[in-house]
Structure formats: structure tokens, C-alpha cells
Amino acid sequence: MQGIKHCIWLMLSVFILFFCITPSALANSDVKDVIEDIVQWKKQKEHKEGATYLLQAPFVEHAGQGNVDWYAFGLGRVGITDDFVTYQALLHNNVAQRYETEDKLSKTKATEWHRIILATLATGGDPTHINEINLVKDGVYDRTNQRALGAQGINGWIWGLIAIDSMRYQIPKEAAINRERILQNIMSLQQKDGGFALSEGTSDVDLTAMAIQALAPYYNETTSLTYHQKYTQQKRTATVSEVVDEALMVLQQLQQPDGSFTSYGQSNTESIAQVIVALTSLGLAHDDERFTQHGTTLYEALLTYQQKDGGFIHAAKYDATNPSSQPDESNDMASEQALYALAAIMRQQLGYRTLYDLRPEISEDIKQQINVVNAQIQALPQVPTQDQIAQVLQQYKQVPIEERSYVNSFATLQSQLSRHQLALNEPPLWEAYNIATQGKGNVTSLMTTASESLSIEVAEQQFAQLPKLLTTEQYVDVIALLQVFEEANRPQEVKQLQQMKTEIEQIQLEIDAINEEVLDKLYPFSALTLDDKHNVEAIVTRYNKLAPYDQQKVLSHEDIEKSQVQMKNLERAKWIKVSLIIVSGLLAIIVVGRIIRRRMKQEA
Numbered sequence: 001m002q003g004i005k006h007c008i009w010l011m012l013s014v015f016i017l018f019f020c021i022t023p024s025a026l027a028n029s030d031v032k033d034v035i036e037d038i039v040q041w042k043k044q045k046e047h048k049e050g051a052t053y054l055l056q057a058p059f060v061e062h063a064g065q066g067n068v069d070w071y072a073f074g075l076g077r078v079g080i081t082d083d084f085v086t087y088q089a090l091l092h093n094n095v096a097q098r099y100e101t102e103d104k105l106s107k108t109k110a111t112e113w114h115r116i117i118l119a120t121l122a123t124g125g126d127p128t129h130i131n132e133i134n135l136v137k138d139g140v141y142d143r144t145n146q147r148a149l150g151a152q153g154i155n156g157w158i159w160g161l162i163a164i165d166s167m168r169y170q171i172p173k174e175a176a177i178n179r180e181r182i183l184q185n186i187m188s189l190q191q192k193d194g195g196f197a198l199s200e201g202t203s204d205v206d207l208t209a210m211a212i213q214a215l216a217p218y219y220n221e222t223t224s225l226t227y228h229q230k231y232t233q234q235k236r237t238a239t240v241s242e243v244v245d246e247a248l249m250v251l252q253q254l255q256q257p258d259g260s261f262t263s264y265g266q267s268n269t270e271s272i273a274q275v276i277v278a279l280t281s282l283g284l285a286h287d288d289e290r291f292t293q294h295g296t297t298l299y300e301a302l303l304t305y306q307q308k309d310g311g312f313i314h315a316a317k318y319d320a321t322n323p324s325s326q327p328d329e330s331n332d333m334a335s336e337q338a339l340y341a342l343a344a345i346m347r348q349q350l351g352y353r354t355l356y357d358l359r360p361e362i363s364e365d366i367k368q369q370i371n372v373v374n375a376q377i378q379a380l381p382q383v384p385t386q387d388q389i390a391q392v393l394q395q396y397k398q399v400p401i402e403e404r405s406y407v408n409s410f411a412t413l414q415s416q417l418s419r420h421q422l423a424l425n426e427p428p429l430w431e432a433y434n435i436a437t438q439g440k441g442n443v444t445s446l447m448t449t450a451s452e453s454l455s456i457e458v459a460e461q462q463f464a465q466l467p468k469l470l471t472t473e474q475y476v477d478v479i480a481l482l483q484v485f486e487e488a489n490r491p492q493e494v495k496q497l498q499q500m501k502t503e504i505e506q507i508q509l510e511i512d513a514i515n516e517e518v519l520d521k522l523y524p525f526s527a528l529t530l531d532d533k534h535n536v537e538a539i540v541t542r543y544n545k546l547a548p549y550d551q552q553k554v555l556s557h558e559d560i561e562k563s564q565v566q567m568k569n570l571e572r573a574k575w576i577k578v579s580l581i582i583v584s585g586l587l588a589i590i591v592v593g594r595i596i597r598r599r600m601k602q603e604a
Contacts, residue, residue: 031346032447034303035078037310038339041330042071044309053083057476063090064098064105067332069119074339076122077355078346079445084123086476089483091120096131103146104138110149113139114159121166121358121441128169128438140164141175149177150185153198154207157185161214166358168402168435179430183218184227186211187243192231194246195254200231203250205261209274212247213356215240216281220410222417223428241411244282251275252290259293259301266322268315269305269334272298273341280344281354283408299345302338311335346446358441362403369399370406377409386420389413393422401432459484463493466500471547472511475504507550514542515555525559536563 043051046059055072060083062068068087075082095116098105106112117135120127127135140160143149149156161182164171171178190196195203196211218240226237255261261271276286276298287297305312311330318327325331344355352361362370376392392413399407417423426432463481466474478500485493521535522528528536543551543560551557 031299031342031349034306035080035339035342035346035447037306038312038335038342039075039080039310041307041310042332042335045311045330053081053086055083055087057473060087060090060476062094063087064094064116066115067336069115070336071339073115073119073122074336074343076119076124076441076443077340077343078447079443080447083480084443085483086480087123088120088125089480090476091116091123091125092130092483093479095133095135099131099133106146108147108152110139110143110146110152110156111159114163117163118166118356118358122443124440124443126438126440136164136169140169141171141177143177149182154186154189154196154211155198157182157189158207158210158214161186162356165214165217165433166356167439167441168359168433170434170437179433180225180428183215183240183430184225186214187225187236187238187240188227188230190229190231190243190246191250193250195250196247203254205251205254205263205271206274208247208250208254209271209278212244212251212278213274213281215244216278216354217357217405217433218429219244219282220404220407220414221429222414222424241414248290251278255291255293257293258304259291259296259298260304264319264321266315266317266319268319269302269312269331270314270337272302272305273334273337276302276341277344277355280348281356283348283354283406285348286345302341305334305338312338343446350446352444352446353442359436360442361444362406366400366403369395370403373399373407374409377407377413380412380416384416386422389416389420389422393417393424397424397426401426401429402435405429456484456488456490459488463497469547470500470504470507471549472504472508472553473549474500475508478504507546510542511546511550511553514539514546518555518560522560522563523556525556525563528563539563 039054043054046054047056054075055068059068063072069091072082072084072087076084095105105116113135117127117139120130120135128137138146140149140163149160160177161179164179164182186196190211191200191203193203195208197204197207221240224237224239226235228234229236251261256267258267259272260267261275262268263271275291279286279288279291279298286299291298293301302312305314305316307313307328307330309330312334313327313329314322314325314331314334316327319325325334340355347353347355351367353359373392373395376395380388380392396404396407396410396413404410459481462477463485466477466481470478478497482494482497482501485497517535517539521532522539540560540563543554543557546554554560
């Protein structure tokens with residue numbers, strides 16, 4: 001009889017799995033269209049004319065900087081076709097150059113490492129091997145030569161945890177920082193109202209959502225953590241899920257009647273985007289009923305900020321705290337965050353890993369295990385027996401521990417475990433997540449065929465087409481080709497490309513030096529006098545030696561070209577003035593002479 005009941009229960013679970021768990025009504029094509037609109041807007045903004053890729057010169061030259069990295073991250077998480085190879089090459093080069101400075105990537109911000117780690121993985125790279133640099137080590141658990149992870153405040157802890165969990169990286173036992181300590185530090189900074197912010201006071205939507213994103217992989221952890229709360233000055237013992245649930249309640253309370261969220265008094269794109277990422281990190285949908293206001297889902301609330309050009313505005317009203325944003329102009333930060341929030345929605349709908357989980361996709365077998373366990377938990381009666389709970393618990397334990405965060409119904413099971421005084425009796429997740437030491441991130445194509453590595457045949461053609469007279473315009477191509485030929489073990493081409501790289505970098509140094517001279521000696525141009533003639537001639541001579549493309553990178557290059565004419569006009573004005581003085585003097589002499597001769601005649 002017991003076996004028959006178990007079979008009936010299992011059949012019911014399968015029925016729920018395939019017929020009762022329905023996907024969101026939002027069509028994937030809708031999300032895809034919005035993503036493509038954002039990318040097209042950004043291409044138009046950066047490249048003006050029709051560009052094949054967003055990640056091409058001159059935009060990609062700044063790989064390793066916020067704006068470029070977050071767009072690369074968003075593109076990678078949907079696998080949209082772009083030149084990830086060139087991005088990776090420029091990123092490696094720029095990181096290596098910055099590491100030659102005293103401050104490495106940043107003197108004050110650990111998040112510089114975290115962003116680059118995520119962008120590297122999202123575009124198929126390995127952040128533990130960037131020209132022999134291990135960004136994961138330097139950015140999270142061994143910051144010996146940089147400011148401590150928590151010196152930046154809660155942002156350092158949040159993004160450090162997101163970065164280390166992106167591939168479930170190992171943290172050495174001897175490291176001063178470990179996952180448990182990071183979790184305790186994040187939880188200790190919870191506000192009195194249950195949310196999170198940069199400092200004590202009212203919770204901030206963005207920081208609360210980001211904290212949830214970082215804590216999400218530990219939501220199913222049953223082991224409690226003990227820590228000292230900074231803002232209540234009290235000791236607390238709690239599970240991660242308790243803290244996350246409190247933060248979710250705060251987000252519900254902060255949501256506006258139109259479905260939006262405010263930050264610093266302004267309803268804005270970025271806050272909605274961060275909440276979407278937070279919910280999807282927990283396996284919750286964008287149209288979760290708790291966050292649907294008067295029939296408006298978070299996705300629909302987000303779309304109210306999209307412009308006709310495809311980009312997103314920061315806010316519908318001018319925000320004095322964000323002067324770079326305009327209420328009628330698509331904004332870079334708003335658009336990049338909308339892009340990866342949409343990537344989070346799309347990944348969830350198609351059954352892929354969450355936004356910041358950059359490991360290879362879950363196998364179909366394990367995915368099926370997860371789905372069955374979720375269905376069995378949902379099929380539990382309102383008052384299940386201990387035997388029923390034990391059976392589901394056994395099924396849950398069959399799921400690899402590093403994948404259990406995807407069992408999104410576990411909270412229901414956990415409440416029943418507590419009721420029946422059952423325990424997992426397994427190591428906590430913060431210990432189990434010590435898995436990877438290295439490896440490339442995963443790029444899964446959700447929309448189009450993702451870009452492939454540049455073939456050696458194509459690289460040879462591009463190498464042959466490089467001009468003899470190089471300019472900074474060829475820098476991106478040279479860096480990308482250099483990486484290809486290094487990987488192909490082609491020393492002759494590598495040597496030539498390294499020489500080209502050095503030559504172009506010398507040109508860039510000259511451009512930078514001229515810019516410094518311009519600022520120091522020629523600004524403002526309207527105040528130039530003949531005393532500046534030598535400086536003008538020296539700078540103009542150096543400027544004229546640059547190729548036309550490089551001249552465009554010189555500050556106020558048009559004014560430099562005009563400065564020579566200005567000097568000639570000043571000289572002409574000077575000689576005219578001198579001539580007038582001389583003529584006036586001669587006329588005065590003539591007049592005086594005539595007067596003298598007239599008097600002499602009169603006296604005679």
C-alpha cells in the first residue's frame with residue numbers, strides 16, 4: 001500500500017511539473033526585440049554609421065572601464081553576436097598596462113576587479129589568467145597590496161561575493177577572507193528596516209537588490225550565521241533566507257503604485273533593473289504577484305523608460321544628482337542595466353543559469369532532477385507526514401550540492417524540515433562552493449550565433465592588410481591579431497606585431513604629451529599673445545607630424561590649426577602698429593620741421 005501511495009504521489013509530481021508549472025506569458029521574442037533595440041542604439045551612438053559589432057574600435061579601446069565592460073557583460077549573457085575576441089584582447093592589454101602602475105586597477109575600489117572578472121567570464125575569458133594576473137585572487141581573497149575588500153563599504157563585500165561565486169571559485173584555507181566572513185559582513189550591514197544602503201538610514205532600493213543578488217546562492221542554506229549588526233549594535237543569529245526575506249519585504253514596501261522604484265527621490269530605470277536581477281537570482285519571475293502593481297509587471301514598468309531610439313532614460317524628470325542624464329535622452333548607465341536585466345529575464349525563461357552564475361550550463365539530467373524535486377515539493381500536502389518529507393529530502397540530496405540553489409521551492413521544504421525536526425546534516429554551502437580554480441566563462445547563444453574565435457587564416461589576411469604607416473586607428477586590430485598569433489605559436493608575426501604595438505603606443509604617448517602641452521601652454525586660445533609664439537610653433541610642428549586620424553585625438557585640434565593663423569594675425573597687427581607709430585613719428589618730424597622753418601623765415 002505504501003508503494004502504491006508513493007507511485008501516485010510521484011505521478012502527481014510529474015503532472016505538476018509538466019502541466020501546472022507554466023512559464024511567464026511574456027514572449028521571448030519581445031525581450032529579444034528590446035535587447036536588440038538597445039544594442040542598435042548603442043552602436044549608433046558609439047560608431048555613428050552602421051557597425052557590424054558594438055565591441056569594435058573606438059569603443060572597445062576602453063575595455064576595462066565601466067561602460068564598455070557592462071555592455072560586454074550584457075552581450076555575453078545573451079550570447080548576441082559580437083567581437084568578443086577583440087574585446088578580450090584589449091581587456092588583457094589594458095589590465096596589464098594598469099597593473100604596471102602603483103594602484104593597479106584602482107587605489108580605492110575593489111569593485112574594479114569584480115566588474116572586470118564578470119565581464120571577462122561573460123565574454124568567454126578566464127580572469128585567473130590575464131597575462132599571468134589572477135584578478136580573482138587580487139580582487140577578493142588576497143588584497144595584500146590593495147585596500148581591504150570592505151574598505152569600499154558594502155559594495156566591496158557584495159560584489160566580492162558575486163565575483164567569487166560566479167564560477168564557485170576556491171578560496172585557499174589560509175586566506176584572510178572566506179565566504180562565511182563575507183556573508184557575515186553583508187548581513188551585519190543590514191539596516192534596521194531590513195534593507196541595505198551605503199550608510200545608516202533609510203534602505204536604498206539598488207543596494208538592497210544588489211545584496212539579495214549576492215546572497216541568493218545561499219538562500220537554501222539551513223545553517224545559521226552569527227554576527228554583530230552594525231546599525232542595531234546587537235548580536236544576531238540568522239539564516240541567509242531570513243535576511244533575504246526581510247530585504248524582499250522592504251522592496252515590496254518601497255515599490256511605487258506604477259510598479260517603479262525610486263532612488264534618491266527619483267523613479268528610475270536602474271532601480272527597476274536591479275530588482276529584476278534580484279528576483280531572477282532567487283528564481284522568482286519578473287511578473288511575481290508580490291511585485292505586480294495594478295496589473296503592471298516589473299518588465300512593463302521597465303519598458304516605460306525606453307525611448308524611440310531603443311535606449312533607456314535614467315528618469316522621466318531631470319535628476320540634479322545625476323547631471324549627465326537627461327529626461328529626453330537615452331542614457332548609457334540606464335541602458336546597460338536594462339540590457340543585463342533583460343538578459344536575466346531571458347535566461348530564466350529559457351531555463352539557463354542566473355545572470356551572475358557564469359559556469360557551464362546545467363546538464364539536462366541535472367536540470368530534470370531539479371525540476372522533479374521542485375515539483376515534488378510543490379505536491380506536498382499541507383500537512384505532510386515525516387515519511388513524505390524524508391522522501392523529498394532524499395530526492396533533494398541527489399541534486400549536486402553546488403546546484404541546489406536552483407531548487408527554488410526549497411523554502412517550503414525547509415519549513416517542513418523544521419517542523420519535523422529533520423536536518424540536512426551536510427556541510428554549509430559556503431564550504432561546498434569551493435570548486436573552481438580557473439577556467440573560461442560560459443557564453444551561451446540565446447539569440448543568434450555567438451562570435452567565434454578569429455581563425456588563423458582570417459588573421460593572416462588581416463595582418464597582411466595592415467598599413468605600413470601605422471596610426472592609433474590600427475591599435476585594436478594589432479592587439480587582437482597579437483593574441484591570435486601568440487596562441488598559434490607564430491613567433492615571426494608576434495615579433496612584428498609587438499613592434500607595431502610599441503610604435504602605436506609611442507604615437508599615443510605623443511598625443512597625450514601634446515594634449516598636456518595644449519592644456520598647459522595654449523589654453524585658453526583666445527588669450528594667446530605673441531609671447532606664446534614659440535610654444536605655438538613647437539606644438540603645431542609636433543601636431544603636423546601626426547597622421548590625420550591621430551590629429552583628431554588632440555584636444556581642440558581645430559584651434560591648434562587656427563593658432564598659427566592667430567599668431568600671424570598678431571604679428572601683422574604688431575607690425576601695423578609699429579608702422580603707424582613710425583609714420584606718425586615721421587609726420588610729426590615733418591610738421592615740426594615745417595614749423596621751425598616757418599619761424600626762421602619770419603625771424604629773418
